Amino acid sequence: MIRTIRRYPVITASTAVLTTVLVLAAMGATSAPRWLATGYVGVFIVWTLVGMVRDVLRGHVGLDILAVVAMIATLAVGEYLASLIVVLMLSGGEALEDFAGRRARRDLTALLDRSPRIAHVVRSDSADSDEVEDRAVDDVAIGDVLLVRPSEIVPVDGLLLTSSGTFDESSLTGESMPVSREAGGEVLSGAINGTRAVRIRATRLSADSQYQQIVALVQGAQDSRAPVVRLADRFAIPFTAIALVLAGTGWALSGDPTRFAEVLVLATPCPLLIAAPVAFLGGLSRAAKTGVIMKSGAVIEQLAGVRSVAFDKTGTLTEGRPDLVEVRPAEGFTADEVLLLAASAEQYSSHVLAEGIRRAALDRGLQLLATDDASEVATNGVEAVLNGRRVVVGKPAYIAALAPETHPAILGPGEAAAYVAIDGRFAGVLVLADDPRAESSRVVAWLRMNGVERITMLTGDAHPTATSIALQVGIEEVHADLLPPEKVYLAAQLHPRPVMMVGDGVNDAPVLAAADIGVAMGAKGATAAGDAADVVILVDSLAKIVDAVSIGRHTLRVALTAIWIGIGLSIGLMIVAMTGTIPAVAGALTQELVDLATIVYALRALGGPPSGLPAPAPPGAQAHVAASQGA
Structure with missing residues (x-):
């Protein structure tokens, strides 16, 4: 209760003033309730106007002008109860938005709340050691052996030391089925261990681990503001103009200034200001649940x-895991010699082809060479001095600049090539294939x-x-x-x-x-x-x-529809109010129902239709399509 009061002080103050005014009116007082309401609403109007001026100086013309005019109009015609309800409605809109926002961002918040904080570090690397000490996850070092108990969250990325394990990776990938890992397999932070205690060896620090990276992205998305201001501003000026025209028309036709106030209390801008942020938060949350983090x-x-x-x-259209299919040594070099030296140099490269070359050399039983003299030339290749020989692996143009006798390789469909030069001579080509996803x-x-x-x-x-x-x-x-x-x-x-x-x-x-x-x-x-x-x-x-x-697309559609629902209901009610059938107090209360309708609709962004990705083509169909396109 105290927490709620502190979070929404304007609502608390408005409720207290409204209650006091009602009590005083019930006791027969006449001037005291009016002056109390007028004074409080007057302060709120000044506070709102100050905020509007600041927004204008920042280049943002918003919808608060309608609320200010409505409050001034209700005070001017003596509808001070209606003016208090408008204040309560505006401040209550903030609470409604906050509540709906928490509902909409629940999957984002769940990721943050589940972030691992403690790791059980085994005191000895011995597989039989049962002594562990609890450390803050930020204090875990690469190489530490960690014990992960049943149903616990894996604290950092690591390699599984236990013979096998089962993990729930739904918070990382959106995949609901548990996955199995064998000894030596990679286990990602944020995965939930199954029913068996396992041990892992940390391969990354906390800040570099998968789940912590996701949390950082989610935190940025949660802190960002959706383009609510721009979205609402598209409707601000026309909606304000329509509301003022309808209110003025009602006054002119009736000759009663009260009619102006009765129409305007139904034109307050909460639906426009609340619908968009709730919908966008719902979209961010839904995306996070499916394994897609949108940063804003x-x-x-x-x-x-x-x-x-x-x-x-x-790695995007293709699997990103190319396999070596052929070594084509140049005259004077052997296939194993070219592969060994190239793979040893590729130890110092981050290029996606490098992994396939290293993997092929190890699969053939070749022992890679180490060096302290290696460097990567971004987008071109890698150079290294190995056993006194200068080895360069990279693109054909890069290698040709070092070894003019380099000649292009004839490649088959989907094949890529890494060219090799040794001691300034063209040494051969490594052919790799990376299939499309x-x-x-x-x-x-x-x-x-x-x-x-x-x-x-x-x-x-x-x-x-x-x-x-x-x-x-x-x-x-x-x-x-x-x-x-x-x-x-x-x-x-x-x-x-x-x-x-x-x-x-x-x-x-x-x-x-x-x-x-x-x-x-x-x-x-x-x-x-x-x-x-x-x-x-x-x-x-x-x-x-x-x-x-x-x-x-679904989120934007929901946001716009929610805004139009609010606009449609408000304009319809304003037209009815022009006839004098909706008193100012009743109109102000009715507008709360419009707010609720827009929020309920905006929460539809949490769901939505499936993506509709076509089913995989039957075997052979893809080749037929490719052939017809080639023709």
Whole structure:
């Protein structure tokens, strides 16, 4: 009770004044109730006007003018009870919005409330040790062995040491079914352990772990303000004009100034001001529940109107896990020699092809070499000195600048190549294949069928590889061999707007930040792309793009409909009030029901229809489509 009073002091004061006025009136007093109500409402009017002036100085002309005129009019005609109810209604609108907002953001808040705070650190690395000490999760170091008891939240990212375990990852991915992990498998922070105590070895600090990264994104989304001001302002001036015209007409036709006040108490702006924020919070919450974090409410409005989409290739349209299919050594080198030196150099690269090269070398039993002399040249390749030999792995143009005899490799559909130079000589080519995601073609088809007019690929990969993948997923416009600045330039030139860019790599960060809507595939951990993006997809599925756009459109539709419901009901009631059948006090109370109707409707943003992503094509159909497009 005390907490509520402190949270809503204006409501408390207004209720106290209204109660006192009613008691005094019941006791037969005449002037005291009027003066008390007039004084209190007068103070509230001045306070509101000060806020309006501040808003005007910031370039925002809002709807409070209607409330101020209504309060002045009711006082002028002696309807001081109605003026108090208007004050209570306006302050009560804040409470209603707060209540509905908490309901709408419940899934966002649940993520924050569940953030792990304590970790059970095993005192010894011995598998038989049962001694643990509780530490704050921020104090866990990489390499610490942690005990996670049944039904506890995994505190940091780690590798499973126990033979097997079952985890609920629904708060991370939206997937309701528990997942099983074997020894050596990655366990993400925020997952809930099953019925068996397990041990994990921490691989990331708390601040870098998956769940804490999600919490940081959610906190930013929760703290952001939806584009309520802009949305309400679209209706502010016309609605104010209509209300004043109706009130003035009622006065002119009746010759009674009371009619002006009776009409205006039904024109207070709460429905316009409350509906949009509640709907946008509901949309943010629904998105978070499905594994899509939108960093601000403004993103929802952009997603709802997206007209162009640009995709990166590797890790976005494709699985992002390329496998080595062939080593083509140049004359004077052996396949194992080229693979060993290239894989050893790729230990110091973050490029997605590097992992596939390293994995292939280890699978062949090759022991990778270490060095202190290695560096990565962003978007071009990696250099390293290994056993006295200078090894460079990268793009063909980069390698050709070092070894002029470099010649381009002939690649098959969906294949990519890493070129290798050793001691300034062209040493060979490593051919890798990265298949398209199973859902990529269906996502592209859904976007095209749902109002997206232009779909393109912006990638740094070679043109033949990019074209092959684009053909398989149904994209006709391809821009390949791009450096990050070129991606930014092309994204800026895309029309129609708004433009959504989807990527996952570090080199995608600039274009994600520059696009109208940047979407990062963040399921594999925090990256610079995730920091730069407006939307982060926590599930390793491109289908969430469809969910994000669908939620954005549904949320904006709900917000606008709720606003129109409020406007329609208010105008209808004002027209009735012009006849004098709704007294000022009854009108002020009726307006509370309009507020409630708009809020109830705005909460529909928490639900909504399914995304409608087409079902997977029958086997062979995708190849048939690709062949027909190629023809």
